[in-house]
Amino acid sequence: MKKDFNLQLSPEQAYDPQLFQETILKKAGIPIDSTDVVARQVKRSIDARGRKVKINVQAELFIKEKAPSLIDHIPTYQNVSSKDPILIVGAGPAGLFAALRAIELGVRPIILERGKDVRARRRDLAAITKHHLVNPDSNYCFGEGGAGTYSDGKLYTRSKKRGDVRRIMEILVAHGATEEILVDAHPHIGTNKLPKLVADLRTTILDAGGEIHFDCRVDDFILEGNEIKGVITQHQEKIKGLGVILATGHSARDIFHLLHHKKITIEAKPFALGVRIEHSQNLIDRIQYHCEVDRGPYLPASAYSLVTQTSYKGKQRGVFSFCMCPGGYIVPAATAPGELVVNGMSPSRRDSKFANSGIVVSVELEDLPAYQHFGPLAAMEFQAEVERKAWELGGKTQVAPAQRMIDFVTKKNSSTLLDTSYQPGLASVEMREVLPDFIAERLAMAFKAFGQKMKGYYTNESQLIGVESRTSSPVRIPRDRESFEHVQIKRLYPCGEGAGYAGGIVSAAMDGERCAEKLIETYRRKVN
Known part of the structure; x- marks a missing residue:
């Protein structure tokens, strides 16, 4: 049997697990020493408007039955090592979640990240703090996980028009975030836990046959008429794919200059x-x-x-x-x-x-x-x-x-x-x-x-x-409202904060997923 409760609790009752268990059992009229019950919180928010702080809690009590997982669905990641590739420029939340969604849909993502992996990136962060040396390719904004890796890790967003917030949260939990982020009204992960989570996302992508290339800055585009066919890296390597998801973040000024130089529409x-x-x-x-x-x-x-x-x-x-x-x-x-x-x-x-x-x-x-x-x-x-x-x-x-x-x-x-x-x-x-x-x-x-x-x-x-000053991108890369494709260049999908379409970890992740879906829906059909 399952019972649902809407409670207003003291901080002690809400945040002390044993006291919470005792409180909800009393509310249900069940002895507090019962062993065949499970109580858990499913939503929690702080109300500090009055003189005494209260915690609003939605809770579930399971009596003589097992509580189901808070995670409704974990995606299945098939092996895509032999599938058609798409290129993703940037390994921030938008790029990583675009890659995960591409794998779900049976396409091989190739992520090109100008910075370093999270472990190697730490040395460059230390150099900024201790020696005031800024590496333009590896810093608090550039590198695996993007600017979000070394941030508060806030996951609250009002942007629900272009994706499923719960789905993003559940993928994060599956990769190491605590289930608390599914409960709190204003969830966060924390900068000390984000690097391992980002590394686990990388492992999922690589294990499924995707590719991630670090120290791989994109310096040019391969254009044929009004279509983008691929990119040219700092190493003069030409890499081609079905299309390009541009998820470079709001601080990639060199990309904005490149787009402007190529006369690709930006605003x-x-x-x-x-x-x-x-x-x-x-x-x-x-x-x-x-x-x-x-x-x-x-x-x-x-x-x-x-x-x-x-x-x-x-x-x-x-x-x-x-x-x-x-x-x-x-x-x-x-x-x-x-x-x-x-x-x-x-x-x-x-x-x-x-x-x-x-x-x-x-x-x-x-x-x-x-x-x-x-x-x-x-x-x-x-x-x-x-x-x-x-x-x-x-x-x-x-x-x-x-x-x-x-x-x-x-x-x-x-x-x-x-x-x-x-x-x-x-x-x-x-x-x-x-x-x-x-x-x-x-x-x-x-x-x-x-x-x-x-x-x-x-x-x-x-x-x-x-x-x-880096609150959001000072440049928008315009795209079609329905197809998400650039208004001028075919197969180019501006994405995330850097393109002006997101503002945080969750909204960028959702935008990455949608760009991957739109690109694959349009161009896999034409190639295969």
């Missing part, structure tokens, strides 16, 4: 730019959970989501939190020497003493009149110029410019900075020298507004660290 795209703001996690917990000292042993590190509208010179623009990382770290995310970019990540336990979030301003193309001569690369060139200025003012290393929050708003230099999770170090800089006026003024307005929404958020015990 400038609005994006967002700002800073990382870092508070102590304890302060954010006290604000969000209404606690006087700390959050206690059961509640997870608290997050926040903030948004406001600002008016500057007659133009309305949104300012919002982006990729908030509770209990996390700020990391150097530059992809080339001579630029300074920061991003956030969290381990699975989110146990750092710091909380950080991007606070970014929406940038519309009309905000960039001085860059219009760059055509479709206008927003990208603006983005790059801000990153170069941050690098210069930080001291031309990966030391990041920083300023305390109230000092920034009141236009005062920060005589001292706070402790930070950003390991390359901070330099006290007037951030208005780094940021364009229309960004800086809107941030100053937003910080005051956020202080009204979250009492205690607006404080000089927090600091701006800059710049947070």
Whole structure:
């Protein structure tokens, strides 16, 4: 027999397995020492709106029967070593899930990744932090798993139009993620667990006869008329296939330049730019959970989501939190020497003493009149110029410019900075020298507004660290709405964040699957 429950529990009841078991048995009127019952949570969310934090839980109780798996379906991966190939440029979430879906559909994926595998990639990440050396092919954005491998590993998405979120989650669980990601309303994996998961995805692809080539940057396309036949790598190797899925991520500027040089249609795209703001996690917990000292042993590190509208010179623009990382770290995310970019990540336990979030301003193309001569690369060139200025003012290393929050708003230099999770170090800089006026003024307005929404958020015990500029792609590679094929070049399938069609691990994975489906549906039929 199975019974379903909708419960509102205390943190202890929700997060202590034994206490949860006892609580649900009492609700069911069953002795707590019963041995032929199984209780489990299937959905869980935190409600911190009241003075006491409550946890909303959907639960199942199985009496004298075995609980079925939370995973409804695990795909079958056939051997495709002798099948027709498709080329996938990039081994981020979009590329990896495109490859897995291709295998399901009986096609051999060949992934070409400019960076290194997750293990070898770590040495290049250490070189950025310790020696301020940026390898343009292997860094926090490029390499196996893409930018998502060394991130918070958030899996929450509102993008459900082009794929099955549950299916992506179940594939991740089958490759090492815990079943908790199927339960929590805002699931995450954590940067400490993502590398092994990514390596397990690679193993599945290789075991099924797919190919993954690392240190294999695509430098050119093989075009015949309006069709792409293949690619040319940095080693001058020509590789051909049924079609090309372009899943290079939002930071592959060389690919955007290549597309533009080849006169392949691309478009400038609005994006967002700002800073990382870092508070102590304890302060954010006290604000969000209404606690006087700390959050206690059961509640997870608290997050926040903030948004406001600002008016500057007659133009309305949104300012919002982006990729908030509770209990996390700020990391150097530059992809080339001579630029300074920061991003956030969290381990699975989110146990750092710091909380950080991007606070970014929406940038519309009309905000960039001085860059219009760059055509479709206008927003990208603006983005790059801000990153170069941050690098210069930080001291031309990966030391990041920083300023305390109230000092920034009141236009005062920060005589001292706070402790930070950003390991390359901070330099006290007037951030208005780094940021364009229309960004800086809107941030100053937003910080005051956020202080009204979250009492205690607006404080000089927090600091701006800059710049947070890789929020999304500043370029869109247009594709047909139905076929997903590029509007000009046949057999080319722009995919994921880099093409402007995703914004995170799950949405990129879903987009990768759909691109693989569309390519195979269209072109395998014509070839076989």
